[in-house]
Amino acid sequence: MSWLLRPLAEQAAALRTGQVTSTALVEEALGRIAQLDGALGAFLRVTVDLARRQAAEADRRLAVEGEGAPDLCGIPVAIKDVLCTEGVETTAASRILAGFVPPYTATAVRRLAEAGAVSLGKCNCDEFAMGSSTENSAYQLTRNPHAPDRVPGGSSGGSAAAVAAGLAPAALGTDTGGSIRQPAALCGVVGFKPTYGRVSRYGLIAFASSLDQVGPFTRTGGDAARIYRTIAGPDPRDATCSPRPVEDPMPTLELGLEGLRLGVPAEYVASGLEPGVQRVFEAACQRLVAAGAQLEPVSLPSTRYALAAYYVIAPAEASSNLARMDGLRFGPGRPGAVTLREQLEGARHLGFGPEVRRRIMLGTYALSRGYYDAYYRRAQQVRTLVAQDFHRAFAGVDAIIAPTSPTVAFRLGERLSDPLAMYQSDVLTVPFSLAGVPAASVPAGLADGLPVGLQVAAPAFADAHCLRVARGVERALGVAEPPDLARRAAP
Amino acid sequence: MILHAVDELQGADTNGIDPTLQVGDPGTPTRPDAVEPCLSVDRALAGAPSHEAGFLRVAAIQ
């Protein structure tokens, strides 16, 4: 089996015994990308030269530091294109940022680089992370590695597809309302959204600042924990990043589910789930009980308003965050404009896709005088109610489990013309985002051959605990098989 | 259409509920008043579609 499909711990051990070099891992990844990504479309940009340089450097470091090198040293990773990398074009999959080469690096990306991880390139996503299928990318489609006629989910669809197809053993994504967990579920990999404020947002091109969070895609819960502990932690460049020290998830990771009380929100399994998803979730629940967990119903009554609140708060913040995309300091701009208004409107008309424009309009409306109280302020009040729901629920259980997505991967184009149906993809992930709590999606099985994800959420800043439960679920359910496409590829 | 969907919000009982201002830890993370290196003018303007003599150049305000 390809090294890239094995757990990071095995790769790290092999790198230290000299069984494999970082250069070999990276060359294998570059080879698989060349072979598979033309059809898949996971990467917007593969930084071949940079990856080779970093791999050579990692090999030198492994030779010098040996066991003392960070566990990610020499491991190839892929980066969602909303995270800035100094000297590498970063576009957030938008035309308005075509050619934008940031003069600085996002903290999460920098921490991976400092640990010796090798960046393969930038992954496709929905434009400015707005979407649930990656179809809103201005540049290309990304296909689901399990079914090429289906979406990989979104917005971090490129990152999820890259890991699922074994193009990279790990990838960074970002999650605002489900953009890590939903594509992880649809592609059959592990995705983890840490507590809001646990990973710095510095260098993350903002969609909705009070919700955005950086997190990993990996093949296993253990791998997610390794990436998480490398990127998490205080950052003086992000005022919303918590100063608390990070609890290392590794010591408690394998403690299992024995004796844990897992809450199942009645509201989430009541209706709206595809039958296949429902079946997989119920079967999974039985196996969790068999593994020693105790399932208890919990109630999250305010979550019925969560999606509406989310689709006010996120567009409102986005309408302001995207105001800087004016084509004056970066981006292609609007050549030949005579008046400033032409210059601005031209840049935005040429630069923004329809979904981004729709959300800017919605957000502008929600913040405008006379509507602020009814929309934005009310949505933030609902957010308080949602957070109170979780607070109450977590008083009685150790973690909450739920399906990640009400459906399996849908067909390309199926929901593109129906924004409301698209927004429904986030209905099970958004409440956790509003509450800011950590949540992971773990593969739970297949429905009609397509992956179904199981979501695990824990109280705020109990990220290590969340990862322990996710790993326990994974052990109870079995690590998902990679898709045929990934297994067929030449080693 | 989307507005109609978010109008569900009006059904929530938010009487006396404070709006969320912050999700993480309370407190005021501030920066010490220290000067850090700036970007060079070349790097600052590297992405600008139009610049001149160190200035960004923009169309006339009308």
Add this chain to the structure above:
Amino acid sequence: MSPNPATIDLARAVERWEPVIGLEVHAQCTTRSKMFCGCRADYAGLAPNTNTCPTCLGLPGALPVANGEAIRMTVLTGLALQSQIPPRSKFDRKNYFYPDLPKGYQISQFDLPLCVGGWLEFEVAGVERAVRITRVHLEEDAGKLVHPAELHRADFSLVDLNRAGVPLMEIVGEPDLRSPQEARAYLVALRQLLLYLGVCDGNMEEGSLRCDANISLRPRGTEALGARTEVKNLNSFRILQRALEQEVLRQAARLEAGETLHPETRGWSEAEATTVAQRSKEEADDYRYFPDPDLPPIVLEPAFVDALRGELPELPRARALRLRQTHGLSAEEARQLTQLPGEADYFERTVSAGAPATLAANWQVNELAGLCQRAHRTVESSGLPPERLAALLHLVDSRAVSAPTAKELLAEAIASGADPADLVEVRGLRQVSDEGALAEAVDRSIAAQPKAARDYQAGNDRALGALVGQVMAATRGRADARIVTRLLQARLPRDPGP
């Protein structure tokens, strides 16, 4: 001297109409770095766009982190203005598009400013006045638009973002001012306070202190407010007063012609010596304020506020009062000496170095201030340490140096940096007070000017001046003029009156 016709008009106008004036003052904080990033706050003289970083350029993904010192300075200002400091405050985004505003929004404060309420007391022509303070909040400055002067057609503008993100305190006053002169006095007092607190350098020419005024007129004796004009960028005391005077005249003329005034925004035109209508910024009608999600709310612990209260320096009015009580200064002397904190410090150091207080006050206000002004220096940068002034004044006080000599030496000290007391010794300028030594010169003066002597004796006091003058000349100014006068009077007894 004929009165200025405009003054007459103004007097007539304010007889019938009462101006109602409020000021909004923007004060740039004297922090080292910008409000939300580590670029320099002092951008003066830097080449365009050399004082920027991803944050103040508004690059995608860059985040603001608040400068704690700017928050401290704003709270300190609020405390000095007797404001309430609420335990929670927050930053909001004020959304509008302008090319000098890189993010498309300004980080400001909307409904929870750092400081609420308060007042500032000041004096106008000897009368005590107070203006209520609405609020003091903290925000970031925008960049600068440069319109190339050589271009006749304005078909493009140039943007310099060196200033973008510099911390500004906005101090909003209630419309409690009733004349342009009062408005000026308020701004003078506010600037003085900021200088005492050390939170702003007060330089209006360079824009570190900027002022917008709103003004309306109402018939005297009525309460309802008229339509108000906002006059922007009144960036000197003179312009503030003149612009408001012109606005009083303009509004009075329109009202008297029966017109209805509408709220508008105007600016000062130096060329036309009046206010001119300004196009208000587009999209300025709805700023879509909302809490900045990048900046968590500010929590101000009572202990922090109390500690800051303890850091408040002695403020101008308290200091003036103390100088009067401790040193017996006149109100005017105390006022002059406390205009700038450095001047009051200088005075007190001169006194503690041994100079008599009244002499020190008199010499600092009447001699040193003028010399420094002509040399474009402050007393602190005059090159004359207060200890040296004290030594010189000690010589004056003990009559070892004559006042005219001391004045010359003071001028020389400012010009060259020399120690005036040293010069007295080196040049042998000590005053001659020995009556024996002066008697000979007095006799010679009488002998040389018999007519003056006779005239004096005949009752012409002025004739004595010529006789004293000759003694002073003969001693190269070193003679003690009072002793010389006494000796001459003794030598030249007057006839007893008829």
